[in-house]
Amino acid sequence: MEPQLSWYLALSAVLFTIGVAGVIIKRNVIAMFMCIELMLNAVNLTFVSFASFFQDVTGQLFVFIVMTVAAAEAAVGLGIIIAIFRNRESLDVDDASILKL
Amino acid sequence: MLALLFILFAGLAIGCALAVVAQRNPLYSAISLIGVFISLASLYVMLAAPFIAAVQVIVYAGAIMVLVIFVIMLLNVEHEDTRRTKIGFLLPAALVLAAVLIAEVAFILVSVDKASFPTSAASSIGSTASIGSQLFTSYLLPFEITSILLLMAIVGAMTLARRTKELSPNTRVIPGAQLLALNIVDPSKTLDDATAVETDTTEEAARLLGVNSSRDPSKRD
Numbered sequence: 231m232e233p234q235l236s237w238y239l240a241l242s243a244v245l246f247t248i249g250v251a252g253v254i255i256k257r258n259v260i261a262m263f264m265c266i267e268l269m270l271n272a273v274n275l276t277f278v279s280f281a282s283f284f285q286d287v288t289g290q291l292f293v294f295i296v297m298t299v300a301a302a303e304a305a306v307g308l309g310i311i312i313a314i315f316r317n318r319e320s321l322d323v324d325d326a327s328i329l330k331l
Numbered sequence: 332m333l334a335l336l337f338i339l340f341a342g343l344a345i346g347c348a349l350a351v352v353a354q355r356n357p358l359y360s361a362i363s364l365i366g367v368f369i370s371l372a373s374l375y376v377m378l379a380a381p382f383i384a385a386v387q388v389i390v391y392a393g394a395i396m397v398l399v400i401f402v403i404m405l406l407n408v409e410h411e412d413t414r415r416t417k418i419g420f421l422l423p424a425a426l427v428l429a430a431v432l433i434a435e436v437a438f439i440l441v442s443v444d445k446a447s448f449p450t451s452a453a454s455s456i457g458s459t460a461s462i463g464s465q466l467f468t469s470y471l472l473p474f475e476i477t478s479i480l481l482l483m484a485i486v487g488a489m490t491l492a493r494r495t496k497e498l499s500p501n502t503r504v505i506p507g508a509q510l511l512a513l514n515i516v517d518p519s520k521t522l523d524d525a526t527a528v529e530t531d532t533t534e535e536a537a538r539l540l541g542v543n544s545s546r547d548p549s550k551r552d
Contacts, residue, residue, distance in 0.1 A: 232334065232447055232448070233333055233334055233523075234447050234448075235447070235449075236380070236440050237481055239439055240436045240439055241341045241344065241374075243432070243436050244345055244348075245344060245345065245348050247350055248345070248351075249348070252351060255352060255441055256352070257514075259403065259407065260399065261357050261360050263399070264351060264360055264399065265352065265363060267391075267395065267513035268364065268367060268428055271355060271367065271368065271528075274375065274383075274387075275375075277369060278378050278383055282380065282456065283547060285449055286456070287425050287456055287457070287461050288384050288453070288465070288470075290456075290484060291465055291466055291473075293380075294383070295477055297386060297391065298481065299393070299480065300390075301394065301481070301484070302395075302480050302481055304395045305398070305484045305485070305488040306488055306491065308398060308402045308488075309487065309488040309492050310491055311401065311402060314465065321406065321408055
């Protein structure tokens, strides 16, 4: 039995939901960051699945651009995390709840 | 055979994703996330996308996760504390929404079950040559915008990581003591006089420096 398109879509939905739950549950800002990466990967899996299903390379190009955005997000986001840690001495998001460093 | 491979890698991905959320140590979460990336790269190979699989391993599991682990090591993150907010009334809502999601996924699995992948000519779609030719012809504008985005990320990261200059060049920092500019103690003085004294209070510093403290010691809170 060959893998169907729906299997990949279901896997993507499960991974995305785990990522959403992680962002809601976790308090450590680095852990929340990693859960966001997990959600981006779930979306990438959907793109690649449909690209393979429709025999169209456009979906894989989208994945390429999503990866670039994720890399830029990692650079800027980790810079923000270091700036927060410098000012607050903590990585708990509840300690950074006022919009002022 | 392919179904077995899919079940293997999908189970690995879901298990590692659950470990990302369940672990309290961020370093263990990061290692589990690398497991998710590797198993997703294997699934990309099964989906005839070898270029994306290679980029997934190199960029995600390589560059991004090394950056994350570097920051975790640099900040010396301790374990996440276990205090919880009161979310008990949200638990029924979460269960209902989870049931809706499971029903949705089951509906997809049952109703779209006939949609299998086209088997013929699955080789040339995900190759590096086809991706490159599309990327530099039809999708040239998004590619260029991506380069601008990366440039902005570099400049933004440098701006965020730079320490702002808070002290005047003549200021000397005394470790463990309060640091005050001289014109705060006595507004008539300028910053040019940067004599350092080791004190614990502002009044003592004012007395040692021979200036009049602007604060009244009796009105301190």
